Amino acid sequence: MSISNAPTTATPAGTASARQVVWQRRRAAFAGFCKEFSHHKAGMVGLIFLAVVIVAAALAPFIAPSRMLDVTQLLDSPRFAPPSWEHPLGTDHQGRELWVRMLWGAQVSLIVGFAATIMSMVIGTIMGIAAGHFTGWTGGLVMRIIDFFLVLPSLILAIVLSSVLSRGVLTIVIAIGLTSWAGTARVVRSQTLSVESRDYVERSRVLGAGHWHIIVKHLLPAVMPLVLANTTLTVGSAIISESTLSFLGLGDTTLQSWGTILKNAMDVSAATSGYWWYVLVPGIAIVLVVLAFTLVGRAVEQIVNPTLRSR
Structure with a gap:
């Protein structure tokens, strides 16, 4: 009789131990990922x-207090001074140090790049899983929406949204995020269709698991590595889009960004007037940051993609 009462306390302990095993596996997987990534020079x-x-x-x-951007305090600063020991990256048309503007511009460019990418990844992941998991008219409708955004030129649509909405950083984030998720959705949909055909998903469905359980417990963990790899590649594209929109005058002119610096250089004809540093410095910064994100993204993609890793 005493033995029959023992199993009542076994379930919580078993659940706790199962969770511990799951977290241990995740920590081990993350440690393995970091070790493999460290081998990619x-x-x-x-x-x-x-x-x-x-x-x-x-x-x-x-490093560079905001007063260094106040033109009223730079009356004695030379305008269009070339790079030198005194002015490491030169000055602009208002006498502001270009390295100061580049530092502050990096904040806006990176914030927009990361925020727009997160928004794009969330929308793309949700739509991609929905298109791959649901069948019938629901999956077909989601797929047609994805195809519609794939056909539309994302930059043109972002320009239209930035023109209609009030100018600002949030507007640029929304414009980029709403127009750059379709590619991620197609990748996620392909992975979702592959996972849907696996035996453990079929067993879950036969045992009565609902859509929410299958998506959260099986599909989402399976597609997250590809989403992570695609995220690092998308940040670079988002930074280029932000620079393009700011260059076209659709950004917040009260904030510093690399695209705004390029627009100011265009307004004063820096390229044809011999002020080469005014154009090259922000241009090279954009190229290097996008290249760095691409290198990181390719390394992550080779780790999470078995096909690329085998090559």
């Missing part, structure tokens, strides 16, 4: 460069 170079840029942007208020 190009990826590590890109990661170190991005870490330096992010730290410099975060410390911009301490």
